[in-house]
Amino acid sequence: MAAAGVSSPPPLHDPLQTPMPDMQHVLVEYGWLLEAPLEQLMAQAAQLRDQRPRHANIVTFSPKVFLPLTRLCRDRCGYCTFVTTPRPGRRAYMTLEEVLQVAELGAAAGCSEALLTLGDRPELAWPAEAGGELAAMGYGSTLEYVEAAAQAIYRRTGLLPHINAGVMTEAEIRRLKKVSASQGLMLESTSMDLLQPGAAHDGCSSKHPVARLATIEAAGRAGVPYTSGLLVGIGDSRADRLHALACLRRLHDKYGHIQELILQNFVAKGGTRMGAAGAPSPPLLELQWAVAAARIMFGPDMSIQAPPNLTPLEGGAEGGGAAADAEAALAAGWRALLDAGINDWGGISPITRDFVNPERPWPHLAPLAAATAAAGKLLLPRLPTYPAYLGLLATPTSGSSDGAASIATAAGAGPSGSSSGSSNNRGSSSSSSSCGGWLDFTGGSASIGAAVLRAADSSGLLRASDWAAGRPEAEAAVPDGADEDAHKRLQSSSSSPPPAPAAVAYGEHGQQRQTHQRSHEQQASRPSVPLPRPPAPGSGWRVAVSEDGALQGFPAPTEPSRQVARLLQGVLEGGRPLQRDEIELLLRSRGADHAAVCAAADRLRQQVNGDSVSYVVNRNINYTNVCTYKCSFCAFSKGKAAEALRGPAYVVPLEEISRRAAEAWERGATEVCMQGGIHPDFTGDTYLHILAAAKEGAPRIHVHAFSPLEVAHGATSLGLSYERYLERLAAAGLGSLPGTAAEVLDDTVRAVLCPDKLSAAEWGRVVGAAHAVGLRTTSTVMFGSVEEGPAAWAAHLDELRRLQQQAERRAAGGAVGFTEFVPLPFVHMEAPVYLQGRSRRGPTLHEGILLHAVARLALHPHITNIQASWVKMGPDRAAQLLAAGCNDMGGSIMNETITRAAGASHGQELPPPRMERIIRAAGRSPRQRTTLYGVPPPDQTARSFEAAELAPLVFAAPGSGTLR
Numbered sequence: 001m002a003a004a005g006v007s008s009p010p011p012l013h014d015p016l017q018t019p020m021p022d023m024q025h026v027l028v029e030y031g032w033l034l035e036a037p038l039e040q041l042m043a044q045a046a047q048l049r050d051q052r053p054r055h056a057n058i059v060t061f062s063p064k065v066f067l068p069l070t071r072l073c074r075d076r077c078g079y080c081t082f083v084t085t086p087r088p089g090r091r092a093y094m095t096l097e098e099v100l101q102v103a104e105l106g107a108a109a110g111c112s113e114a115l116l117t118l119g120d121r122p123e124l125a126w127p128a129e130a131g132g133e134l135a136a137m138g139y140g141s142t143l144e145y146v147e148a149a150a151q152a153i154y155r156r157t158g159l160l161p162h163i164n165a166g167v168m169t170e171a172e173i174r175r176l177k178k179v180s181a182s183q184g185l186m187l188e189s190t191s192m193d194l195l196q197p198g199a200a201h202d203g204c205s206s207k208h209p210v211a212r213l214a215t216i217e218a219a220g221r222a223g224v225p226y227t228s229g230l231l232v233g234i235g236d237s238r239a240d241r242l243h244a245l246a247c248l249r250r251l252h253d254k255y256g257h258i259q260e261l262i263l264q265n266f267v268a269k270g271g272t273r274m275g276a277a278g279a280p281s282p283p284l285l286e287l288q289w290a291v292a293a294a295r296i297m298f299g300p301d302m303s304i305q306a307p308p309n310l311t312p313l314e315g316g317a318e319g320g321g322a323a324a325d326a327e328a329a330l331a332a333g334w335r336a337l338l339d340a341g342i343n344d345w346g347g348i349s350p351i352t353r354d355f356v357n358p359e360r361p362w363p364h365l366a367p368l369a370a371a372t373a374a375a376g377k378l379l380l381p382r383l384p385t386y387p388a389y390l391g392l393l394a395t396p397t398s399g400s401s402d403g404a405a406s407i408a409t410a411a412g413a414g415p416s417g418s419s420s421g422s423s424n425n426r427g428s429s430s431s432s433s434s435c436g437g438w439l440d441f442t443g444g445s446a447s448i449g450a451a452v453l454r455a456a457d458s459s460g461l462l463r464a465s466d467w468a469a470g471r472p473e474a475e476a477a478v479p480d481g482a483d484e485d486a487h488k489r490l491q492s493s494s495s496s497p498p499p500a501p502a503a504v505a506y507g508e509h510g511q512q513r514q515t516h517q518r519s520h521e522q523q524a525s526r527p528s529v530p531l532p533r534p535p536a537p538g539s540g541w542r543v544a545v546s547e548d549g550a551l552q553g554f555p556a557p558t559e560p561s562r563q564v565a566r567l568l569q570g571v572l573e574g575g576r577p578l579q580r581d582e583i584e585l586l587l588r589s590r591g592a593d594h595a596a597v598c599a600a601a602d603r604l605r606q607q608v609n610g611d612s613v614s615y616v617v618n619r620n621i622n623y624t625n626v627c628t629y630k631c632s633f634c635a636f637s638k639g640k641a642a643e644a645l646r647g648p649a650y651v652v653p654l655e656e657i658s659r660r661a662a663e664a665w666e667r668g669a670t671e672v673c674m675q676g677g678i679h680p681d682f683t684g685d686t687y688l689h690i691l692a693a694a695k696e697g698a699p700r701i702h703v704h705a706f707s708p709l710e711v712a713h714g715a716t717s718l719g720l721s722y723e724r725y726l727e728r729l730a731a732a733g734l735g736s737l738p739g740t741a742a743e744v745l746d747d748t749v750r751a752v753l754c755p756d757k758l759s760a761a762e763w764g765r766v767v768g769a770a771h772a773v774g775l776r777t778t779s780t781v782m783f784g785s786v787e788e789g790p791a792a793w794a795a796h797l798d799e800l801r802r803l804q805q806q807a808e809r810r811a812a813g814g815a816v817g818f819t820e821f822v823p824l825p826f827v828h829m830e831a832p833v834y835l836q837g838r839s840r841r842g843p844t845l846h847e848g849i850l851l852h853a854v855a856r857l858a859l860h861p862h863i864t865n866i867q868a869s870w871v872k873m874g875p876d877r878a879a880q881l882l883a884a885g886c887n888d889m890g891g892s893i894m895n896e897t898i899t900r901a902a903g904a905s906h907g908q909e910l911p912p913p914r915m916e917r918i919i920r921a922a923g924r925s926p927r928q929r930t931t932l933y934g935v936p937p938p939d940q941t942a943r944s945f946e947a948a949e950l951a952p953l954v955f956a957a958p959g960s961g962t963l964r
């Protein structure tokens with residue numbers, strides 16, 4: 001009998017389009033793995049794992065909460081203690097309020113993942129009980145409720161849903177893609193023998209290999225970052241495991257969507273069919289073999305995972321004994337799995353139990369981190385989505401096709417991946433290309449894609465850091481995935497129960513939902529699962545990433561890796577230039593590697609610059625915020641259509657430019673720094689007028705002005721080459737140019753950040769032309785927004801070094817080219833690209849520190865001044881950078897506009913007395929400098945310490961004609 005309101009079932013899965021390979025072919029290709037000694041396989045697997053180009057020395061885990069939305073299931077596998085049956089007075093489903101309550105506890109503990117694992121379409125087996133309860137809540141199917149819960153979780157708490165909802169159709173998978181960071185289904189095995197009477201999957205139609213492979217393939221077509229894996233020891237042979245892995249490999253080769261493989265060992269339990277039959281748990285070496293085989297078959301890029309709470313214990317420790325013996329045996333088991341080639345421990349929770357294996361609690365993070373460190377690896381938290389699948393620049397392979405999701409709402413069938421309670425983590429994949437995206441960005445900042453980006457650092461791992469460029473550190477932290485505006489609203493509201501999710505389609509039941517929910521709550525007396533409480537102080541653990549990029553408060557390797565140590569020695573002792581891939585490797589440093597890189601940079605800075613820290617007394621003049629360009633990171637510019645946004649559009653009249661320059665000189669400045677938007681009425685002559693106005697106000701002041709974009713605009717408007725136009729500017733008194741508008745010198749990144757701006761090559765041509773005519777420039781990078789961090793930063797540094805070498809070759813000698821390198825961390829708070837949900841929250845603190853340190857090492861000896869931006873980093877963190885390779889604090893500025901428009905609030909001016917106090921507090925000697933690192937006139941220096949208050953600024957409306 002069907003429950004009232006439950007719609008008829010759709011097909012349970014699509015047809016399998018990629019046939020399974022036959023066993024004979026699998027054995028021809030991989031049969032040697034059955035014969036080779038285990039030690040040899042493990043050595044080969046570990047070596048492959050250590051070739052992971054981007055994450056060689058790290059082992060990851062996903063801090064999560066486990067949300068068993070329902071333990072009812074249409075199937076009953078021979079090993080499962082998760083599944084249950086309806087009981088009077090006990091709810092079959094966690095309520096939305098319970099789900100959010102657990103998720104909020106997880107968010108408070110620094111978790112990133114909400115694992116939704118549940119029985120497969122229980123309404124098919126229990127139409128009255130499951131179907132009735134769903135209808136009472138206002139949902140037509142379990143999957144419809146999963147969708148609503150997942151959306152509520154990430155919007156409310158920032159936790160990122162990973163959904164294990166069982167066998168599904170492509171349409172259903174696509175619909176859940178809109179609310180999930182990743183999805184998964186354990187293949188478990190392809191052995192048909194397991195479907196025979198008395199075997200593990202006897203009577204479990206959802207465990208038919210074709211059904212499961214069809215679902216995994218449908219996820220590939222839908223472009224979903226996906227988790228799968230094997231259940232080892234449920235009656236499968238080693239050859240069966242090779243066959244199952246070969247099936248997964250075929251699908252991954254076609255779609256590129258399998259981000260991790262879980263090798264989960266069967267654990268024999270009482271109260272199950274297999275337990276009663278005396279089926280033994282597999283020994284550790286069976287799991288090691290499966291791990292090694294998977295690593296060898298999938299290569300270095302695939303994430304290979306083994307759940308650490310299920311590790312088979314050797315030496316009789318499985319049956320109990322002294323706690324110390326058990327702990328030692330567990331640590332030995334973990335080491336054995338690391339030696340076999342895993343790189344991930346999967347999901348671990350400080351809040352919830354493993355509902356699939358409740359007798360096997362997840363370990364505390366401390367011993368797991370210690371065992372990982374003992375193997376020379378650093379344990380780091382990650383997201384449910386693996387790095388290769390993150391962001392706007394990562395797209396599915398051509399085998400998949402993204403499109404509008406149209407799902408026939410299911411009241412269908414099919415068990416979930418309930419055998420894999422730990423099946424939640426995902427690994428990196430092979431490269432991907434073309435069409436669509438791995439994450440759904442529909443809905444902008446409210447989308448799941450935006451939530452994932454908010455939680456990510458620049459390497460695609462969990463950010464877990466409250467620091468953000470431009471934001472005072474005392475401000476309240478926002479949970480990683482959470483939308484900042486939504487979070488502020490929640491903070492200002494009371495601790496009232498969480499609202500039901502809006503914007504979820506409840507189908508035909510939507511109108512009845514509230515009434516049903518109330519009556520359901522009245523009748524239900526007991527929750528479906530035990531709900532966690534906040535851990536007692538000191539008993540739980542919390543995830544936070546510290547300034548060196550390692551997990552805060554947990555064991556980590558104490559010595560730098562051999563690779564990093566060798567590179568640093570080469571730079572410091574041999575003067576060996578770093579190659580681009582080596583720069584990237586240093587930019588991925590964490591923990592002891594991070595400390596070693598910063599120490600090396602500090603040593604090199606000491607050799608090159610000594611202990612003095614320079615700064616320039618200057619004034620910023622941003623003469624207009626009107627701009628025809630559409631840079632997605634820019635909160636400063638005003639297009640004609642956006643004059644009402646973020647304050648009025650303005651131009652600064654020429655006489656005001658003169659006045660500000662004169663006032664700056666009176667206040668001890670030796671430089672005015674002038675840049676602005678690309679006003680549609682400006683020509684190359686306008687910039688000459690601006691320059692003349694500044695010189696008129698302060699004839700002896702150094703004018704540091706006009707970004708490469710402005711130079712290109714000015715030259716083009718006058719029909720001049722860059723060189724000729726720059727010569728005219730130089731003749732008119734231009735002293736040097738800011739090397740801004742570089743952003744990230746990668747046209748793929750620029751296509752997102754500044755599609756209509758000059759290309760990376762064009763930027764280099766303008767800067768090269770300036771250097772060729774004898775004008776020096778600074779060099780910059782704006783980092784931490786949308787780019788794949790370390791790779792893009794390494795390429796950027798390499799390009800700056802090339803340009804500087806080009807300038808050096810052209811010159812007969814003396815100081816040429818770039819004066820300095822200024823890393824500018826992306827300030828996200830008001831940046832349009834962030835507000836649209838298309839960027840991260842800028843670099844983390846450890847990334848910010850590291851880029852300065854690596855720049856010192858990579859640019860040596862060509863660019864010898866590395867500047868810390870107090871405007872972006874904050875004065876205290878800028879001072880900290882003085883121990884990480886920096887020797888310059890930039891300018892005192894007087895008027896900061898652009899970064900404050902992006903939401904920064906580190907102030908408008910850092911006057912010399914305060915600047916010098918900060919530098920001395922860092923143990924270094926302040927030195928006032930000119931723009932070109934000379935010595936300022938003594939009377940200017942004296943004035944700078946006695947500066948009067950600034951007079952009010954004067955602006956004019958755009959179009960007033962005052963600059964023409």
Ligand code: SF4
Binds near residue numbers: 629630635
């Ligand atoms: S960054 Fe510069 S060019 Fe781009 S929109 Fe802003 S002001 Fe205009």
